[in-house]
Amino acid sequence: MRKLALSDDVLMAVEKPERYIGNEVNSVMKNLDEIDIRFAMCFPDVYEIGMSHLGIQILYDMFNRREDTWCERVYSPWLDLDKIMREQKIPLFTLESQDPVRSVDFLGITIQYEMCYTNILQVLDLSGIPLHAKDRSMEDPFVIGGGPCVYNPEPLAEFFDIFYIGEGETVYDELLDAYKEWKQSGKTRVEFLELAAQIEGLYVPMFYDAFYNEDGTLAAFTPNNVHARETIRKQMVLDVTEAVYPQAPVVPFIKVTQDRVVLEIQRGCIRGCRFCQAGMLYRPTRERDVEKLKGYARNMLKNTGHEEISLSSLSSSDYSQLEELVNFLIDEFQGQAINISLPSLRIDAFSLDVMSKVQDVRKGSLTFAPEAGSQRMRNVINKGLTEEEILEGAGRAFEGGWNKVKLYFMLGLPSETEEDMKEIARLSDRIARRYYEIPKEQRNGKCQITASSSFFIPKPFTPFQWATMYPAEEYIRRACIVKHEFQDQLNRKSLKYNWHEADVTPLEGVFARGDRRVGTVIEKAYELGCLYDAWSESFDNEKWLQAFAETNVDMDFYIMRKRELDELFPWDFIDIGVTKAFLKREWNNAMAGTVTKNCREQCSGCGAGTFGGGVCIEGKS
Incomplete structure (x- = not known):
């Protein structure tokens, strides 16, 4: 009988113990005597979020099709269990075998969003794996990062042995085969990383050095190992129809985000x-x-x-x-x-x-994203939607029976003016007005227009990677302009306006376009107790500001300054x-x-x- 890593007392003391027991429908169990490689696939957030991620389901299925490999899953323990594990010195474990994560060969971490970075350190820390790749021994698994955030891996460079740049169905088999050969060879940990660095799409951070100009900008980024490539090319599946796809995905015991x-x-x-x-x-x-x-x-x-x-x-x-x-x-x-x-x-x-x-149009709401209120801003962002198309589409929806519409916008876009901001409210009002233009007998009750705005964050490998950001108080000021304009609209009783929290926006901006020096801030914030920063109930902006101050890293350098078109970026060594x-x-x-x-x-x-x-x-x- 499979022995659980947590005692009954611990399971009864935490919220949703089903997060930690494994053994779900379609989960894969294997005999340790019949495999050569153990791979723990991690999503550094709570179980309900991680179980909703398609990429992990694909890789879990793909790895477990190999007879020589057992892929298991691990997620971040929620705050209640985190506390107990530290107090009782319980190591983080995989769901399938309930074995300590440190006992596997590879720990693969999917990095979907910037505000999970301290959770990555939590996973390493609770597993007993040294946070810095340079401090790991032959007893530690190789830590691999993948997902959209690794297209600028530099803020996390000190914490990972390897970054996988691209879609996971491509070169993992080559890496696992190389690992089997290395494991039998008796060679060192660094020698395996040299083998990995020779595989297209794999980036080994310790084999590269960053040099900076006096003004703090990146001067050069060069390999320091003969096996490291100057350019890392994104790996891509050319024929997605024939790519592996899980036809029996794991079914969670509890309701998850994408159930x-x-x-x-x-x-x-x-x-x-x-x-x-x-x-x-x-x-x-x-x-x-x-x-x-x-x-x-x-x-x-x-x-x-x-x-x-x-x-x-x-x-x-x-x-x-x-x-x-x-x-x-x-x-x-x-x-x-x-x-x-x-x-x-x-x-x-x-x-x-x-x-x-x-x-059922009489129960559901229609969701679409104009992204900007004015036509000028929609042209700036290349949204490809005219106001006429928006109003015509909304009109068709209303005539078809919908009366609830959710609209998504962004604030803080490049070149945005106060007039552009106010147009968010005005466009929402014009959509509501379009509802009341249809005959009363065709309407489905009262019209409900809910507009939400997030704050724009420049991301690597986009045309807006050169854009300047603002401090949190400026984002709040812009949201207040929009809110006041909503209150002045003719159909304000049919309109509702929400905006996202502003404090987290500058942090995301730093992590999105940061360099290796940002890693010290992430580590310090984790030491100060930052965890689950993507969750409003646990996000602590004051601790983050303290971390920047104690590490002497200037947040404004990463978000406020103008970037020239010829600036060398930390991610320019990647070819997408x-x-x-x-x-x-x-x-x-x-x-x-x-x-x-x-x-x-x-x-x-x-x-x-x-x-x-x-x-x-x-x-x-």
Whole structure:
């Protein structure tokens, strides 16, 4: 019988003990005597968040298809268990075997957002793994980082042995095979890292040195080991249809954030929004074949018992076979109470028609993201939506029975004026006004327009990576301008406005574009007790400010100063396919308010189309 790592007393003392016991439906158990490699796949956040991440489900399935490898899962313990584990000196453990994480060969950490960085240190600390890669011995697992945040890995460079740059289905097999050979060779830990550094897409931070100018900007970034590459090329799946996909994903015991089957219909996006990192990182667009997706849908619903299926992509409306797939799902599962979720739809006639087929419009709300209130700002960010299209789409939705609309905007975008800010409220009002223009007998009760604004954060590998940020109080000032403008609108009783917390925004900006010197701040903040910084109930801005002060790192250097177009960035050694020349051109287009057509209308020559021997689905670049 499998022995749990936590006693009954501990499990009874913590919230949601099901987070820690494993043994869920479709989880994989293997015999330790029959495997050569143990891999712990970690999401550094609470179980409910980590279990909703598709990338881990894909890699978990892919690794466990290897007879010589056992991939297990580990998540950050919540604050209550964290305290008990420290007091009772209980090491962090994997869910499947309940063995200490330190006993595995690899600890792979998926890094999805910047505010989980202290949780990464929590995972290492509770596992008994030295925080700094240079201090690890042959008794410690190799710590690998992957996910979108590793496209600027430098703030975390001291804490990781390897960063995997790109999509996980590509070179992991090569790495695991190299590990088996090294394990039998008796060679040193550094010698394995030298083997890893020779695999395309793998970055070993200790083999590189950063040099700085007197003004603090990066002067040079160079390899210090003969096996290290000067440029790390993103790894990309060319044929996503034939890529591995989990048809029996693990089913959690408790309700998680995304409690449904997730069907990834395509990767990449044709739209070219200048603020969107994912839209640049995952170029070019690659679609999964609709027939393969139909089979996945059948198998995944059968193997999980879930009652909802979500079609996942950056822009689902642009999937060329969406109508066929949706009609299949409706017909195939008719009468089985299977809900179909369609995130990332544009507000156009086709999308609304699809939505009306899969959603009870009298209960659901319609969500879309104009991102900016004024047409000028939408042109700056290359959103590709006119006000006419927004109002026309909203009108169709209202005529189709919807009366609740959620709108998402950003504040603090480059070149934003007070007039642009106020247009957020005015556009929301015009949408509400459009509802009251339809005949009263066709309306579905009172109109509800909920507008929310987040604060813009410049990300690496976007045209806005040169943008300047602001201190937290300036973001609050801008949100207050919008709030006051909402109060002046004719339809204010139908309008509601929310904005995200401002204190965390500058921190995210520092981590997004920081260099290796930022790592000392993260470590100091963790020592001061910072943990679960993405959660408002545990985020402590004063401790973060103290960490910056005690490490003598200037936050304003990373967020307030102007960046010149020829500045060397900490992430410039990574090649994602999209060229820096294209990003500069798009930055200049943004400042001029010039719109760039989407990839389907016209190739913009970004470089991604032929990267790695692939081609865009349009075949134009």
